[in-house]
Amino acid sequence: MEAVFISSLNPLLDAVVEEMDLYVPKKAGQHFVFTRYESSSEAAVEFNNIRACTPVKEFLFPLRELAAIIPEPAEPKDIKPFAVFGLKDCDLRSIEILDKVFLEEEFHDPFYAARREKMFIVSSDCFDPGESCFCNIMDGKPFSESGFDLNISQVKDGFIIEIGSQKGRDFVEKHPELFTDVSDAALAERDEIRAQTQKQLERQNADLKFDVPIRKIMEAGHDSDVFDVEAKSCIECQACTRVCPTCHCFYLYDTKQKDYFSKMKMWDSCMRCAYAAVAGGANPRKMLGDRLRHRLMHKLVYFLDRYGLQMCIGCGRCVDADAGGIDIRAIMKKLYEELKTKDDTKAKAAK
Amino acid sequence: MNQNLYQPIIGEIVDIIDESSTIKSFVVVPEKEFRFKTGQFVELTLPGEGEAPFTPSSSPADTKKMEITIMKAGRVTGLIHQCKKGQRVGIRGPYGNGYPIEKFVNKEVYIVGGGVGLAPIRSLFLTLVDRIKDFKAVVCRFGARTPDDFIYKKMLFGPWQKIAGVDMKLTVDKSDGKWNGNVGVVTTILKKDDVKIENAAAVVCGPPIMMKFATVKLLEFGFPAEHIYLSMEKNMSCGVGKCGHCMIGKYYVCKDGPVFTYDQIKGYPNIWD
Numbered sequence: 001m002e003a004v005f006i007s008s009l010n011p012l013l014d015a016v017v018e019e020m021d022l023y024v025p026k027k028a029g030q031h032f033v034f035t036r037y038e039s040s041s042e043a044a045v046e047f048n049n050i051r052a053c054t055p056v057k058e059f060l061f062p063l064r065e066l067a068a069i070i071p072e073p074a075e076p077k078d079i080k081p082f083a084v085f086g087l088k089d090c091d092l093r094s095i096e097i098l099d100k101v102f103l104e105e106e107f108h109d110p111f112y113a114a115r116r117e118k119m120f121i122v123s124s125d126c127f128d129p130g131e132s133c134f135c136n137i138m139d140g141k142p143f144s145e146s147g148f149d150l151n152i153s154q155v156k157d158g159f160i161i162e163i164g165s166q167k168g169r170d171f172v173e174k175h176p177e178l179f180t181d182v183s184d185a186a187l188a189e190r191d192e193i194r195a196q197t198q199k200q201l202e203r204q205n206a207d208l209k210f211d212v213p214i215r216k217i218m219e220a221g222h223d224s225d226v227f228d229v230e231a232k233s234c235i236e237c238q239a240c241t242r243v244c245p246t247c248h249c250f251y252l253y254d255t256k257q258k259d260y261f262s263k264m265k266m267w268d269s270c271m272r273c274a275y276a277a278v279a280g281g282a283n284p285r286k287m288l289g290d291r292l293r294h295r296l297m298h299k300l301v302y303f304l305d306r307y308g309l310q311m312c313i314g315c316g317r318c319v320d321a322d323a324g325g326i327d328i329r330a331i332m333k334k335l336y337e338e339l340k341t342k343d344d345t346k347a348k349a350a351k
Numbered sequence: 352m353n354q355n356l357y358q359p360i361i362g363e364i365v366d367i368i369d370e371s372s373t374i375k376s377f378v379v380v381p382e383k384e385f386r387f388k389t390g391q392f393v394e395l396t397l398p399g400e401g402e403a404p405f406t407p408s409s410s411p412a413d414t415k416k417m418e419i420t421i422m423k424a425g426r427v428t429g430l431i432h433q434c435k436k437g438q439r440v441g442i443r444g445p446y447g448n449g450y451p452i453e454k455f456v457n458k459e460v461y462i463v464g465g466g467v468g469l470a471p472i473r474s475l476f477l478t479l480v481d482r483i484k485d486f487k488a489v490v491c492r493f494g495a496r497t498p499d500d501f502i503y504k505k506m507l508f509g510p511w512q513k514i515a516g517v518d519m520k521l522t523v524d525k526s527d528g529k530w531n532g533n534v535g536v537v538t539t540i541l542k543k544d545d546v547k548i549e550n551a552a553a554v555v556c557g558p559p560i561m562m563k564f565a566t567v568k569l570l571e572f573g574f575p576a577e578h579i580y581l582s583m584e585k586n587m588s589c590g591v592g593k594c595g596h597c598m599i600g601k602y603y604v605c606k607d608g609p610v611f612t613y614d615q616i617k618g619y620p621n622i623w624d
Contacts, residue, residue, distance in 0.1 A: 067357035070398045070441055074355065107591035107606075110355050223620070249595035252357065252588050256399035263357050263396070268594065276596055278586050279403065279425030282559050284599070284621040293620075294598070302601035 004179035007158035020081040049128035055245035068263035076114035083120035092147035094245035123148040132316025221335035228289030238269035240318040359441025370502035387445035396441030401427035408470040410477035420470035446590040465557030494537030576614035
């Protein structure tokens with residue numbers, strides 16, 4: 001892939017913000033959150049070592065948005081181009097998942113599509129993953145090879161900028177003064193950092209390397225008590241689904257405005273008690289354990305069946321956010337152990 | 352396709368029929384042509400108030416207007432019940448698969464219905480009787496709580512029973528003293544020899560508990576799970592397989608249903624709740 005070099009990020013950010021709104025990661029406590037970037041005269045932008053704690057879906061599928069106006073149709077016409085810096089490979093994979101849902105040929109969401117088209121994605125390599133990161137277990141990597149317009153890798157003397165799309169190429173060609181050629185030494189340094197980060201992930205997640213596909217583990221354990229037991233500490237705060245970059249449930253509701261009616265779309269959570277209830281009172285997932293089971297089965301089995309992708313990218317946001325201490329990794333491990341015990345019992349019985 | 356998924360077309364309520372103490376049928380004329388297949392559903396919006404899914408109870412052959420039978424069950428349906436003629440409503444859809452009519456050709460169609468579940472069944476029934484010669488027979492077993500709770504009484508208690516090729520039996524949970532027919536839940540009038548199982552398809556629609564016990568009975572009779580068609584009522588909201596509320600296991604009821612064979616969904620938890 002084609003790459004160029006830049007010694008400092010600020011000129012790049014300033015060039016981007018000339019053309020469009022720009023969001024950059026900013027440290028907030030232990031985490032990074034995205035904030036609007038105005039110009040380099042502001043405090044220096046930190047190169048985020050790890051994904052932000054907020055999910056990228058916020059940019060494409062906002063917490064609340066207008067979905068329709070009655071009687072006149074609403075159109076996504078006022079959406080301006082924008083750029084997001086510092087997205088990680090897990091974030092890009094979450095966009096791939098949301099694309100499957102909202103850009104389906106037959107049922108195409110015009111608001112999502114408009115934002116997606118206007119988005120300029122500047123991803124960057126992860127070089128110090130968090131304790132909750134387990135992307136390597138979910139077929140991910142700490143760096144991106146596709147899905148971005150530009151990707152940044154930090155090396156000792158500056159930053160390697162990789163071009164991943166025509167949009168990215170156009171930008172680089174428009175600003176030749178910003179970039180120089182990238183040296184082989186810098187590329188080698190980047191590859192070494194990438195390999196080290198991958199090794200770190202492998203070390204910290206060694207206990208999650210199952211010898212059975214995760215989908216099989218989940219299917220075998222679909223009626224396990226583990227979900228009910230784990231759900232006991234859930235306080236139904238719904239933080240797990242809010243921060244999850246692939247959760248995309250929403251709620252459509254109607255409102256009255258002064259001279260028109262509107263339909264709004266707002267994030268919802270399958271962990272909410274009345275989520276699946278019908279007006280007559282029936283509710284297939286009254287119990288928390290059933291809701292937790294459905295959430296994880298959706299992520300690791302059902303979505304895969306429908307779209308050919310797992311709906312968990314291993315970003316660990318839900319682990320960080322969970323006030324009740326529910327940990328998807330621990331659940332997978334417990335189900336794996338149950339499966340192994342079952343297999344052992346079967347093997348003994350066969351003897 | 353660039354049309355906004357969430358944008359309803361406008362329709363007007365031109366007539367309201369009282370069906371029972373809690374159920375009314377609304378005749379809606381859409382501003383634009385609106386076609387659906389029997390068993391598909393629509394999202395009906397009361398502007399500014401809310402939206403809910405309903406399967407039209409009229410025949411798809413009537414392309415000028417559509418009838419929607421609604422039981423007062425919650426906030427939105429309560430507000431719809433207060434509507435008068437002339438009220439403008441929003442319609443999105445049609446959504447879902449509908450009944451696989453072509454699979455029923457040359458077979459006996461065994462329809463088991465209860466309560467407001469007769470609404471989708473009426474649309475199916477009208478579609479079947481329109482070409483009744485294509486089917487071996489249309490065998491109906493319908494139930495309601497009391498005689499007054501039957502919807503479509505005018506047709507149900509007379510004309511529909513007389514159609515050649517239709518075999519219809521009705522039952523009520525509780526008689527009102529004047530009722531001459533069977534008393535008991537709908538499963539009490541299901542008999543193994545109602546149809547020849549090896550050349551029949553069963554369609555079940557009604558309250559969840561009725562659907563559950565009717566399905567159990569049909570399985571006992573020897574109906575294969577893949578020949579039992581269930582019209583599932585779940586919380587269909589977006590209608591297009593995105594918002595997630597109506598999921599049964601991997602299926603979106605709005606997109607993959609609302610009609611499922613029992614075989615498709617039997618492995619998932621709590622399907623009747």
